[in-house]
Amino acid sequence: MSSRLDTPTDRREQILRAAMICFARRGFHQASMHDISAEAGISVGLIYRYFENKDAVISAIADQHKQRVQELLERARQAPSLLEALEVLFTAHCCDNTPQVISAFVVDLFAEAGRNPRVADLVRDVTTTAMKGVTDLIAKSPEALAGMQNMSPRELAELIFALNDGMLMRDVLAMHRPPEQIRERQLKVARNLWRLLFSHSPETAIA
């Protein structure tokens, strides 16, 4: 019985995928190693062959999140317009392959960052990297240069990120609703922000 789950790397990812589901469902500290092993369909002990302990699993999950954010940023960078880039950023966490699971996880990640310095460092790292990326995105965008009021790209990026995180937090309260609905609301906010940013110079207004 030699499926594609045989290499150590695949096993690690299988465990991380299960851990992600459990963490999103019950939180970092309420999800037990048994929960994770059951979700992955393996034994408890096997997890300890691939991870030193529970904290290592949490760290690996956080690293995975960092990678995901960087990929997202890359996708946004390749969008044809700033508006579309913003839409990519705002809807990422409600239409990814793993739907609204992500919001719950990210909020939990921030909560954990509030008390676990190692997690805090990683989240800070992700945040500042992403912020720099979006700042560049704005600085290089012709729309922004044309329409923006006396506000630096940096300040605008801060605004966008705060808004995005805030929406994400709100998503947690609506986890029972269908993902498309959440995505729709998310898009509406992104477009409102857009309107706010550029509607005063009618030539650049789009929607």
Place this chain on the structure above:
Amino acid sequence: MSSRLDTPTDRREQILRAAMICFARRGFHQASMHDISAEAGISVGLIYRYFENKDAVISAIADQHKQRVQELLERARQAPSLLEALEVLFTAHCCDNTPQVISAFVVDLFAEAGRNPRVADLVRDVTTTAMKGVTDLIAKSPEALAGMQNMSPRELAELIFALNDGMLMRDVLAMHRPPEQIRERQLKVARNLWRLLFSHSPETAIA
């Protein structure tokens, strides 16, 4: 030796104050009843004279938070201008009598809401009430009526709330920094939002 900690009400509040500190420090589920009793300077068993169980303590803390938000809304309502009302809302959680403790707690509260339906209901309740309040605040404000682009008070309130929650999430990453610094950054964002909202109609621009 009859201090002011003698009445049952005071005891309850003493326990809740300690619980709040422990929850902010370690999170709802990592903070133990022993932690709380030690922080309050009483025995474990005594907590169970005033609260049925740990969940009841969490619920009471959540209720307390609801009250705090309502008081904050009242204070915002009495501000002389919409800008000042916004500033009250945006800086509340970093300059209250209990400083940045609150951000960590609120983020944790949302995280808990993601998996505990009872907490979710309460947080939703607080959120919608506060949102209605701010929507009214905007609808009745002369500045808003004058300057706002084609955006309803409701949509604007949503934007403000998302922004506020997002900033709060970011605060968790800066818990080591002095509160005034956090407050300053918070104010800057509020003023930027303000600028965004109204600077295109120069007569209403203030800052």
Place this chain on the structure above:
DNA sequence: GACAAATGAATGAACGTTCATTCATTACGC
């Protein structure tokens, strides 16, 4: 049969919760 992969019962620490017990305070009979 040798080696690594995988198991899951066993371990002990930590947790929420209970409850028999203590003891300062109050109420009462005289």
Place this chain on the structure above:
DNA sequence: GCGTAATGAATGAACGTTCATTCATTTGTC
């Protein structure tokens, strides 16, 4: 006022449970 009985706030050791972690054992591969 004084001695005694009753009270209930407060204690913290003890209980049952859950958890992360370990490791002797089994399974599978070559």
